[in-house]
Amino acid sequence: MPEPILEFNVRLDRGSFLLQTELKLEQPVVGLFGPSGSGKSTLLGILAGTIKPDRGRIIVNGRCLLDTAHNTYVPIHQRRVGLVFQDSKLFPHLSVKRNLEYGFNLLSETDKRFSFNHIVDLLELQPLLQQRPNQLSGGEKQRVALGRALLAAPELLLLDEPMASLDERLKSQILPFLRRVKEQIGVPMIYVSHSINEILDLTQQLAVIHNGAILAHGDFHEIVTTDKVLSLANSLGLDNVLDVELVEKNAELGYCVAKCADNLLLLPHTDAPIGNNVSVVIPAANIALSRKKINGISIQNQIPGTVTAIRTVVNHRALVTIDVGSILIAEISAKALHDMEIKLNDQVYCLVKTQAIRYFGKSD
Amino acid sequence: MEFLQFTPDEIAALLLSIKVALWCTVATCIPGVFIGWLLARKDFVGKSLLDSLVHLPLVLPPVVPGYLLLILLGNQGLLGKWLHETLGISVAFTWVGAVIASAVMALPLMVRAVRLAVIQVDSGLEAAARTLGADGLWVFFTVTLPLSLPGILTGLILAFSRSLGEFGATITFVGNVEGETRTLPLAIYTYTQMPGGDVQALRLVILSIILALVALFASELMERRAIRLLGNKVPYA
Numbered sequence: 273m274p275e276p277i278l279e280f281n282v283r284l285d286r287g288s289f290l291l292q293t294e295l296k297l298e299q300p301v302v303g304l305f306g307p308s309g310s311g312k313s314t315l316l317g318i319l320a321g322t323i324k325p326d327r328g329r330i331i332v333n334g335r336c337l338l339d340t341a342h343n344t345y346v347p348i349h350q351r352r353v354g355l356v357f358q359d360s361k362l363f364p365h366l367s368v369k370r371n372l373e374y375g376f377n378l379l380s381e382t383d384k385r386f387s388f389n390h391i392v393d394l395l396e397l398q399p400l401l402q403q404r405p406n407q408l409s410g411g412e413k414q415r416v417a418l419g420r421a422l423l424a425a426p427e428l429l430l431l432d433e434p435m436a437s438l439d440e441r442l443k444s445q446i447l448p449f450l451r452r453v454k455e456q457i458g459v460p461m462i463y464v465s466h467s468i469n470e471i472l473d474l475t476q477q478l479a480v481i482h483n484g485a486i487l488a489h490g491d492f493h494e495i496v497t498t499d500k501v502l503s504l505a506n507s508l509g510l511d512n513v514l515d516v517e518l519v520e521k522n523a524e525l526g527y528c529v530a531k532c533a534d535n536l537l538l539l540p541h542t543d544a545p546i547g548n549n550v551s552v553v554i555p556a557a558n559i560a561l562s563r564k565k566i567n568g569i570s571i572q573n574q575i576p577g578t579v580t581a582i583r584t585v586v587n588h589r590a591l592v593t594i595d596v597g598s599i600l601i602a603e604i605s606a607k608a609l610h611d612m613e614i615k616l617n618d619q620v621y622c623l624v625k626t627q628a629i630r631y632f633g634k635s636d
Numbered sequence: 637m638e639f640l641q642f643t644p645d646e647i648a649a650l651l652l653s654i655k656v657a658l659w660c661t662v663a664t665c666i667p668g669v670f671i672g673w674l675l676a677r678k679d680f681v682g683k684s685l686l687d688s689l690v691h692l693p694l695v696l697p698p699v700v701p702g703y704l705l706l707i708l709l710g711n712q713g714l715l716g717k718w719l720h721e722t723l724g725i726s727v728a729f730t731w732v733g734a735v736i737a738s739a740v741m742a743l744p745l746m747v748r749a750v751r752l753a754v755i756q757v758d759s760g761l762e763a764a765a766r767t768l769g770a771d772g773l774w775v776f777f778t779v780t781l782p783l784s785l786p787g788i789l790t791g792l793i794l795a796f797s798r799s800l801g802e803f804g805a806t807i808t809f810v811g812n813v814e815g816e817t818r819t820l821p822l823a824i825y826t827y828t829q830m831p832g833g834d835v836q837a838l839r840l841v842i843l844s845i846i847l848a849l850v851a852l853f854a855s856e857l858m859e860r861r862a863i864r865l866l867g868n869k870v871p872y873a
Binding site for chain 2: 348420
């Protein structure tokens with residue numbers, strides 16, 4: 273068993289909010305997923321050292337950063353825990369180059385892990401070096417912030433919703449670079465987001481945090497079906513994510529056909545070439561169920577599958593898990609569930625409008 | 637323009653004013669920045685007491701701080717007696733005393749400007765600097781200080797101007813000694829008390845106005861430069 277990259281057990285009581293959580297992570301890149309107010313940022317602050325927990329222990333790569341039982345408290349600047357903020361926090365009075373050098377120049381030669389040029393090339397920062405942060409786009413800012421954090425040679429890199437303030441177009445400017453960092457730089461990362469899609473763009477490994485506690489962690493496909501996570505599916509904004517292969521495109525009518533397990537899906541048109549694997553999202557609420565295949569209906573996708581789980585959740589909603597070769601979760605009303613008398617192992621068709629399917633990221 | 641032919645006395649008053657104001661600015665700079673930063677960023681026991689003490693000269697009649705300085709630092713004063721007898725240092729009735737008097741009066745203005753400027757510096761930037769490996773002192777000098785520079789400059793200009801206008805505390809503490817503590821306001825006051833001194837008083841008034849305008853213009857210039865240095869953004873607007 274590999275040594276855990278990060279191990280912590282911390283408690284912080286703020287009266288109205290209690291964060292009490294422990295986790296042992298062995299995967300190099302993990303997504304920390306939870307709705308707003310779940311304690312994600314607080315947890316990151318505790319790991320980085322900007323927030324002091326009431327008690328606990330934090331061990332990164334075998335190095336103890338915090339142990340309240342033994343009065344160990346490594347100050348922020350000695351932790352070597354990098355933090356990329358949602359709003360980049362670039363120093364406005366310094367050029368991009370000086371921003372990048374800020375942590376780098378504080379390291380002794382032996383502590384430097386990457387050469388300056390390596391990171392500049394990797395993140396394609398060369399053309400930006402002489403600019404000021406206020407001249408950069410949101411995506412560029414985040415790239416610089418990422419480079420700045422990496423150059424400080426962190427043993428753990430925390431990314432606090434680095435794409436939350438970016439629109440889709442800008443996200444596509446930073447995501448490929450995050451992937452590059454993941455693949456080419458051996459720095460363990462925790463990527464925090466309230467959007468499961470964003471995390472899945474980067475990794476399938478995730479931990480789910482809710483109300484200050486880690487509910488589950490592991491592979492996405494395994495943990496979304498655990499009771500604790502599924503019962504929160506709604507508040508977590510859980511969507512179905514499918515990896516599909518494009519097999520046909522029709523630009524004129526604006527659709528694509530993709531293969532998903534044994535089924536064919538009709539998708540909105542995309543620029544990705546045929547043969548590519550893409551990830552698509554289907555919100556659970558956009559899937560309707562039917563006992564029979566329906567003819568003469570505008571809904572193009574009717575995917576057959578077997579009901580593997582049924583759970584009722586708040587607001588008279590029910591979540592039905594269907595095995596269609598991969599797992600789909602459909603959110604229907606409790607009344608529909610009752611009227612249709614859906615039971616485990618029933619055969620049903622999942623009806624999905626083409627336009628209800630979204631692409632995210634660009635799969636490799 | 638015979639009217640603007642200044643006498644050596646008047647020039648002396650002008651130069652003394654500038655000298656005292658410059659030294660007052662220098663003297664308030666470091667304590668002003670430190671106390672301003674302390675009040676903006678730190679929580680500690682006695683914070684409100686420090687806050688009140690620093691601000692007292694702003695709300696008291698200037699004669700009061702002047703008189704307190706006399707009690708403290710005068711040649712018969714609590715500290716002044718010891719300074720005078722053991723070290724031979726005497727600030728009473730000297731221009732150094734005038735600097736001390738105006739520094740005490742100017743400090744609250746400096747502290748207020750710095751505190752406001754530091755509060756406006758995003759503490760997230762300081763946190764970012766710390767995660768990048770900078771210790772507290774380094775963060776202060778590389779992030780907090782440069783980003784609050786326009787505010788600090790404002791504070792220094794205010795201190796300079798306050799010193800130029802200082803009257804009550806100065807005359808109470810160091811008197812009105814020609815060539816030593818008779819700054820412009822004291823000289824104007826002196827002339828208005830003299831029969832036939834009106835013309836001279838008026839000339840000094842004009843001189844004061846010119847000096848004030850130059851100071852304001854210089855401050856505007858410096859502040860613009862500082863803002864440009866920070867990337868066209870006013871960090872505390």
